[in-house]
Structures are given as C-alpha cells and as structure tokens.
Amino acid sequence: MTSKRDRDPASCHDDASPQPHDSDVALAAALADGAGQKLLSLRNRIGFSDSRRLRDEGDQLAHQYLLEELVAFRPGDAVLSEEGRGQTSRYGTERLTADRVWIIDPLDGTREYSEEGRDDWAVHVALWERARGITAAAVALPAQGATLRSDQAPVPIEQRKHSVIRIAVSRTRPPVEAKSAAATLGAELVPMGSAGAKLAAVVTGKVDAYVHAGGQFEWDSAAPVGVALAGGWHASRLDGSKLVYNQPDPYLPDLVACRPDLATSLLEAIRESL
Ligand SMILES: Nc1ncnc2c1ncn2[C@@H]1O[C@H](COP(=O)(O)O)[C@@H](OP(=O)(O)O)[C@H]1O
C-alpha cells in the first residue's frame, strides 16, 4: 500500500491537511484539528436531541479518522486509543514492544460534547517513544477554536496567578482529595468537563491547578500532560511520582497539574488528605 508519506503532497492535500513530512508534533496538531473539525460538523449536522447518538457517532468518527491518518502517515507506529479494538485497544500487545506509540483520545469530554453550548471537550493526540516518554503532543479544543502543542508554550508563567487559587476538577466526579486540598489552601474549585480542557485551563492561566483522582486511563492525560510538561508546568501522580505511559495496563487513575511554584504546597495539601 502506498503511504501518504510516499505521495506527492501537492497532489492530494489542501493547506489545512496533514502533510507527509510534517514533524511528529505538527502531525499531532494537524490530526487533532482535523478530528475536531469533523466533530464540530457532526454536532451541527445531527444536533443535540439524541445525545447518546451524538456521543457514539462522535467517538467513532474521530477514532476512525485518527486511525486512518496515523496508518497512512506513520505506518510503522503502534496506536493506543480509547475507542480502539484489537491492536489499538488497551488489550492490544503490539504497542508493548513498539518503539513509537500514538496515544489518542478521539473525544475527551464526551458528555460535554453532547450538551449544547458547552466547549469543554477536546481531541488528544500524543506520541510516546521508548526510553523517552511523551515526545510530541497536541490537544485540540475545537469549540474554543484553540489547539495546544508541546512545541508552543502559551503565555509566560508569571502572568498567571490568581489571588484565590483556582483548582479545576471534574464537574461530575470532583475528587475528595481536591476538596480537601482546596480547604487547606483556601482555594476554590472550578468544575469543568474533559481532562484536556482542564489541563488547557491550567496552561492558559484560567486556573492554577487540575486535580483528578478515582479513575482515568492513559489516553485521558497523555497529550495534555505532554503539553503541560513541555511548557514547564508541574504534572505528576497525586503522590508526586512520575506519570508513566504505555504500560501493560493503561489505567492511570490520578494526576495533579499546576504552576510549578504551586507544586510543593499543593502536593503537601493533597498528601494530608490521603
Ligand atoms: N473514575 C473514572 N474512571 C474512568 N475514567 C474517568 C473517571 N473519571 C473521569 N474519567 C475520564 O476522564 C475524562 C475526563 O473526565 P471528567 O470530565 O469527569 O473530568 C473523561 O474521558 P472521556 O470523556 O474520554 O470518557 C472520563 O471518562
């Protein structure tokens, strides 16, 4: 099969499409954008009256698009996707011996995607490389018209302090650890959907931190954590240990991300709550 890498770019792509010789991070951003545009179109086309249908079709549409493009542009790489089956699923073993694995969440914040007017949902595309971890990442926020990339840090860290510390949490499952840490620090909780949207709120300065506990998988955090770490933010497990990806079991149930100057006091407040 001819891969898109082998084709003449001018013959088959417009300016917005991924290009065969894109860097990994440029490809991640182009694919996250592409999936995001498809999700916006689907939302416009079928509306919100049948939210289950919108969620299911959105998940599948974005997954299929990302998978086809990754197979075409990076045919030698493995994929771990939330929506995957077989080799791309959490049970697939090909990724465990691969040197390069794309960890994707085609639609993060599925619930919010199916609710009219909400913009807290995202598309995650990250590349994990053996012995290096996450080396390229992009998080598209299609309804916010933004895409965050691991090679382009947003505004300088000093500009992003609030008088009262703001901690983003799940709007449906706010963890007790975050409530307790907020009480210790005199912080306020900011409920929001989607791990990608919450980490984006951290790196763009809308909030100071994101605390999650109680369950999550590698695809929920790989790309947003890749963007945050590349930009100089703190991101770790709640106990302060490193977030490790492409594990045999991709369950990765908790994380904390924040401004680096807040990390010590926030981790300490969380530790007191454990
Ligand atoms: N306890 C839990 N177990 C498994 N996944 C969870 C979880 N809590 C949150 N998540 C996942 O983390 C993402 C962000 O959740 P939240 O908006 O509640 O913060 C969602 O991803 P998806 O939308 O991709 O399923 C959600 O399914």
Ligand SMILES: [Mg+2]
């Ligand atoms: Mg998710």
